[in-house]
Amino acid sequence: MQFDVRETESAGDAIALSLPQFRAVEDVGRNAATKSGLDATPEQLPAAPAHIRAGGRMMDSHGRTILDLRISITDRCNFRCVYCMEPDVQFQPRENVMTPSEIIRMARVAQSLGVRKIRLTGGEPTLHPQLTDIISGIRAATDVEIAMISNGSLLTRQKLSAWKRAGLDRMTISIDSVRADRFARVTRSTVTPEDVIAGIEMCVAEGLTPLKLNAVLVRGQNDDEAVELARLARRFGVEMRFIEYMPLDSAHAWDRSLMVTARETRAAVEAVFPLTPTNMDDSHSTARTYRFMDGAPGRIGFIAPVSIPFCGACSRLRLTADGNVRPCLFSTKEWSVMTLLRGGASDAELANFLIDVTWTKLAGHNIASPDFVQPERPMSAVGG
Ligand code: SAM
Ligand code: SF4
Secondary structure, X not given: OOOOOOXXXXXXXXXXXXXXXXXXXXXXXXXXXXXXHXXXXXXXOOOOOHHHHHHOOOEOOOOOEOOEEEEEEEXXXXXXXXXXOOOOOOOOOHHHOOOHHHXXXXXXXXXXXXXXXXXXXXXXXXXXXXXXXXXHHHHHHOOOEEEEEEOOOOOOHHHHHHHHHHOOOEEEEEXXXXXXXXXXXXXXXXXXXXXXXXXXXXXXHHOOOOOEEEEEOEOOOOOOOHHHHHHHHHHHOOEEEEEOOOOOOOOOOOOHHHEOOHHHHHHHHHOOOOEEEOOOOOOOXXXXXXXXXXXXXXXXXXXXXXXXXXXXXXXEEEEOOOOEEEOOOOOOEEEEOHHHHOXXXXXHHHHHHHHHHHHOXXXXXXXXXXXXXXXXXXXXXXXX
């Protein structure tokens, strides 16, 4: 089935000076996958300065430009990773989740504002029954790079090949352990690491590359697996990235002492596999990447948002499954674009909305500050 990507466009392109009340969602509650921006107290989104709107780019007040949009296409997941979702997390009613047409339309408007890369995420995006249509719709409407991140548990050659034909450029697969008992404990699923490793092999075979692998090390859970995970990079010639555990878990159980820093992880990997910087990281990259000094294929990446914040180079904006735009992963406020999407707004109004939200982006996440407030919504709800 093909979506008509124009079907939700409203006629006319006049830029409304007086837009409807946008709804800000502030500190939506625990297990907040159930909270919808549509229930929130209306709050007026301040307009960006006229010259910023006129520039037709998403620029924030700190001089950063948005090039990368992460779209959570579903908040549902078949895993309950300990650092992400509690077992009893509740999901959005389906009617609150963006439709494929709404997702595709947002992708098109974002590209018109300079976005060059869209990452489909979740929840688990491969659970979405219309995933192929979403990919092909974005491909028909834009020429952005389309990437997707998945827990790798539901992959088949047939699906990967269909997504690739539809326009998917590359994949990232999360894998936190190569030991079956650990994997079960961390993901609280019956999937095995072999299932995910088979998925990794299939992605490589399908050419959904450069393939990246993500792992979150949590102290006392899988913090002794850095070397085993690094071996996957060498085995498949891919980039294995270690992400610091961030305070974005639905249980609010994050504690600095549970986080394994990038420095610690690097030392563990280097004790077995000496590394040298690739010097290939672009200025917007979240990861600092290294290659193996012995010349083995593959790379190691470290993403250290907590210990070495990279907010100054941030070029990302996030769209939640229920149609809220988040200026930052750690925002305690997000803005509902669903109100516009379902209220007959024109593309120009959507564009102004994205420009205005971007303008509200704070300089940094402030995790190190004693005043830091953990956002209520977990990573799975905000499009990690
Ligand atoms: N379900 C897919 C997956 O796991 O790859 C996509 C969504 S998941 C939210 C995206 C990424 O966020 C995964 O690599 C996951 O490990 C990471 N993540 C989730 N919660 C996190 C946390 N509290 N701190 C750091 N990374 C986290
Ligand atoms: Fe699901 Fe991904 Fe969160 Fe794990 S990290 S619970 S796989 S959304």
